[in-house]
Amino acid sequence: xxxxxxxxxxxxxxxxxxxxxxxxxxxxxxxxxxxxxxxxxxxxxxxxxxxxxxxxxxxxxxxxxxxxxxxxxxxxxxxxxxxxxxxxxxxxxxxxxxxxxxxxxxxxxxxxxxxxxxxxxxxxxxxxxxxxxxxxxxxxxxxxxxxxxxxxxxxxxxxxxxxxxxxxxxxxxxxxxxxxxxxxxxxxxxxxxxxxxxxxxxxxxxxxxxxxxxxxxxxxxxxxxxxxxxxxxxxxxxxxxxxxxxxxxxxxxxxxxxxxxxxxxxxxxxxxxxxxxxxxxxxxxxxxxxxxxxxxxxxxxxxxxxxxxxxxxxxxxxxxxxxxxxxxxxxxxxxxxxxxxxxxxxxxxxxxxxxxxxxxxxxxxxxxx
Amino acid sequence: xxxxxxxxxxxxxxxxxxxxxxxxxxxxxxxxxxxxxxxxxxxxxxxxxxxxxxxxxxxxxxxxxxxxxxxxxxxxxxxxxxxxxxxxxxxxxxxxxxxxxxxxxxxxxxxxxxxxxxxxxxxxxxxxxxxxxxxxxxxxxxxxxxxxxxxxxxxxxxxxxxxxxxxxxxxxxxxxxxxxxxxxxxxxxxxxxxxxxxxxxxxxxxxxxxxxxxxxxxxxxxxxxxxxxxxxxxxxxxxxxxxxxxxxxxxxxxxxxxxxxxxxxxxxxxxxxxxxxxxxxxxxxxxxxxxxxxxxxxxxxxxxxxxxxxxxxxxxxxxxxxxxxxxxxxxxxxxxxxxxxxxxxxxxxxxxxxxx
Numbered sequence: 213x214x215x216x217x218x219x220x221x222x223x224x225x226x227x228x229x230x231x232x233x234x235x236x237x238x239x240x241x242x243x244x245x246x247x248x249x250x251x252x253x254x255x256x257x258x259x260x261x262x263x264x265x266x267x268x269x270x271x272x273x274x275x276x277x278x279x280x281x282x283x284x285x286x287x288x289x290x291x292x293x294x295x296x297x298x299x300x301x302x303x304x305x306x307x308x309x310x311x312x313x314x315x316x317x318x319x320x321x322x323x324x325x326x327x328x329x330x331x332x333x334x335x336x337x338x339x340x341x342x343x344x345x346x347x348x349x350x351x352x353x354x355x356x357x358x359x360x361x362x363x364x365x366x367x368x369x370x371x372x373x374x375x376x377x378x379x380x381x382x383x384x385x386x387x388x389x390x391x392x393x394x395x396x397x398x399x400x401x402x403x404x405x406x407x408x409x410x411x412x413x414x415x416x417x418x419x420x421x422x423x424x425x426x427x428x429x430x431x432x433x434x435x436x437x438x439x440x441x442x443x444x445x446x447x448x449x450x451x452x453x454x455x456x457x458x459x460x461x462x463x464x465x466x467x468x469x470x471x472x473x474x475x476x477x478x479x480x481x482x483x484x485x486x487x488x489x490x491x492x493x494x495x496x497x498x499x500x501x502x503x504x505x506x507x508x509x510x511x512x513x514x515x516x517x518x519x520x521x522x523x524x525x526x527x528x529x530x531x532x533x534x535x536x537x538x539x540x541x542x543x544x545x546x547x548x549x550x551x552x553x554x555x556x557x558x559x560x561x562x563x564x565x566x567x568x569x570x571x572x573x574x575x576x577x578x579x580x581x
Numbered sequence: 582x583x584x585x586x587x588x589x590x591x592x593x594x595x596x597x598x599x600x601x602x603x604x605x606x607x608x609x610x611x612x613x614x615x616x617x618x619x620x621x622x623x624x625x626x627x628x629x630x631x632x633x634x635x636x637x638x639x640x641x642x643x644x645x646x647x648x649x650x651x652x653x654x655x656x657x658x659x660x661x662x663x664x665x666x667x668x669x670x671x672x673x674x675x676x677x678x679x680x681x682x683x684x685x686x687x688x689x690x691x692x693x694x695x696x697x698x699x700x701x702x703x704x705x706x707x708x709x710x711x712x713x714x715x716x717x718x719x720x721x722x723x724x725x726x727x728x729x730x731x732x733x734x735x736x737x738x739x740x741x742x743x744x745x746x747x748x749x750x751x752x753x754x755x756x757x758x759x760x761x762x763x764x765x766x767x768x769x770x771x772x773x774x775x776x777x778x779x780x781x782x783x784x785x786x787x788x789x790x791x792x793x794x795x796x797x798x799x800x801x802x803x804x805x806x807x808x809x810x811x812x813x814x815x816x817x818x819x820x821x822x823x824x825x826x827x828x829x830x831x832x833x834x835x836x837x838x839x840x841x842x843x844x845x846x847x848x849x850x851x852x853x854x855x856x857x858x859x860x861x862x863x864x865x866x867x868x869x870x871x872x873x874x875x876x877x878x879x880x881x882x883x884x885x886x887x888x889x890x891x892x893x894x895x896x897x898x899x900x901x902x903x904x905x906x907x908x909x910x911x912x913x914x915x916x917x918x919x920x921x922x923x924x925x926x927x928x929x930x931x932x933x934x935x936x937x
Binding site for chain 1: 744779
């Protein structure tokens with residue numbers, strides 16, 4: 213069968229080459245070639261000024277200066293995007309967080325520290341400069357609690373995911389049967405991300421609560437397909453089932469979020485020179501020892517990367533985003549901005565602490581730091 | 582046996598002792614001990630690895646299997662407690678409804694187009710920037726690099742509101758309104774998918790800074806000699822980048838392309854922020870999110886009324902079932918593509934040398 217298919221394909225390829233050769237000899241092809249040549253010559257004349265300028269300036273530069281020029285050229289799109297689509301909005305958002313923003317007829321009106329003339333001729337602020345922050349910290353009931361929860365989950369997640377992904381990367385590395393399959397499966401969660409489904413199910417739940425008010429959400433669907441129920445009914449003790457299902461849930465969550473991290477660690481482990489392990493083996497080190505003495509120090513710069521990525525990622529996923537986004541949906545731009553700034557400040561503090569701790573532990577091979 | 586019979590009792594005892602001593606000596610021999618220990622440790626660790634891999638593979642694959650089986654289950658069976666995994670009545674009703682509800686083919690094509698074009702733009706902008714940051718250094722380029730990395734650290738939520746307002750009324754220092762009858766242009770809104778392409782081309786796409794970081798790390802690891810020899814052979818900087826560096830970077834390019842494509846495909850956040858999706862320009866993720874709102878209306882249509890019984894129609898489980906089928910349909914092209922790309926992708930990682 214396989215041979216048949218391959219022979220069929222090779223026959224097809226041969227026929228196609230024949231067809232191509234015949235086509236290249238036709239007059240039509242010659243005509244196209246002529247046109248292309250004329251166009252290219254024409255283009256050369258059109259772009260002559262540019263090439264002339266290049267000859268006079270760029271080609272006369274020293275190689276170092278050429279490098280700087282090329283570098284700026286290469287960076288232009290990204291820097292343009294940075295200033296236009298990132299720096300400007302972020303400054304605006306900073307301003308929003310101190311002001312009263314109203315959207316009227318598609319136009320935004322920003323009242324930043326505006327003052328009114330009071331009855332006695334004195335200036336009275338419309339709103340306190342920090343009123344958005346005050347609302348976020350005191351007025352809003354759940355924001356600060358949710359922020360604290362986010363911090364806790366982030367810390368736990370970061371530790372768990374970093375250790376887990378390092379272990380999995382160590383295990384994935386090396387020779388064993390079915391390596392390709394296992395690796396393919398382990399990176400599936402990177403591809404198979406069901407954010408949309410989760411949001412959709414949340415929406416179902418919300419609508420459901422409005423409609424029936426009975427509290428039977430879409431969690432029902434999970435029950436429908438319940439492995440736990442199945443196991444309980446075949447006589448596995450309940451505590452064991454609960455324990456197993458809890459641990460499976462936790463593992464599933466962890467593995468879904470650690471795709472990129474495993475990848476980074478795997479690449480790092482693979483770039484550790486093999487002779488280090490060989491030397492260690494000759495000296496009589498076990499695999500366990502060489503993990504602690506070689507693998508861990510060599511991949512430790514990557515731990516910083518992974519930790520930073522995990523913290524950012526877990527902040528992005530946290531519940532608090534729903535609260536922040538809700539303010540935006542309600543057109544409370546000021547609150548939205550203030551809340552998101554608080555959130556950034558907290559996440560940056562966590563990042564700084566984490567990087568500060570890690571930098572004392574991390575081993576840099578070139579020892580620049 | 583015959584030899585044993587001729588031996589006396591003492592001789593047998595002596596022989597036994599000899600054998601016993603030999604075994605004990607063997608056990609006490611430090612070299613052999615170490616070898617044996619290593620062998621056992623190797624066996625044990627490979628057993629452990631097998632168990633862990635089987636377990637984790639199950640954890641990963643089971644939900645997919647579950648989704649598949651749920652998708653094939655007839656909606657009338659959702660309340661049947663006897664069906665656990667394998668559906669009793671195999672049916673394509675869920676698929677019919679899901680395809681109608683999401684305008685599947687249209688939104689699939691749109692999603693594919695958006696993902697593909699953004700991936701190309703992301704690759705171009707981030708590879709160029711990564712190379713510039715790694716090899717074409719000038720004074721202050723490190724500061725620029727850390728500035729760009731800020732976009733990774735600062736979450737998109739912060740800029741969400743101001744970006745939304747800014748893009749609905751886009752104007753650069755009044756330059757655009759100068760040429761547009763004094764009106765700013767709206768870059769954001771239904772059907773305006775070019776906002777994705779603009780963002781991707783300017784390195785502000787989904788996690789573009791991560792890609793810049795990956796590319797920078799990779800290019801830093803490429804030996805300088807390679808570049809120098811190209812330079813001596815008369816290649817310019819562009820030439821070196823295009824013909825020497827990029828062909829070596831196949832691994833990173835595959836990784837970045839896969840991530841960029843998949844994240845754009847699954848993206849909910851930016852798609853809803855830019856409000857791109859509409860009934861004329863549907864995108865898969867948004868269609869799935871709207872399932873709960875639209876399902877009821879769709880089922881009132883006369884031709885679909887008879888597909889599911891009335892008591893099922895209103896149930897939230899049915900909505901979830903359809904949402905689940907839609908999600909499966911959204912993932913299916915990715916899964917199929919992943920099967921083909923997977924080998925390249927996994928091999929790519931090995932050669933990425935993300936470590937700098």
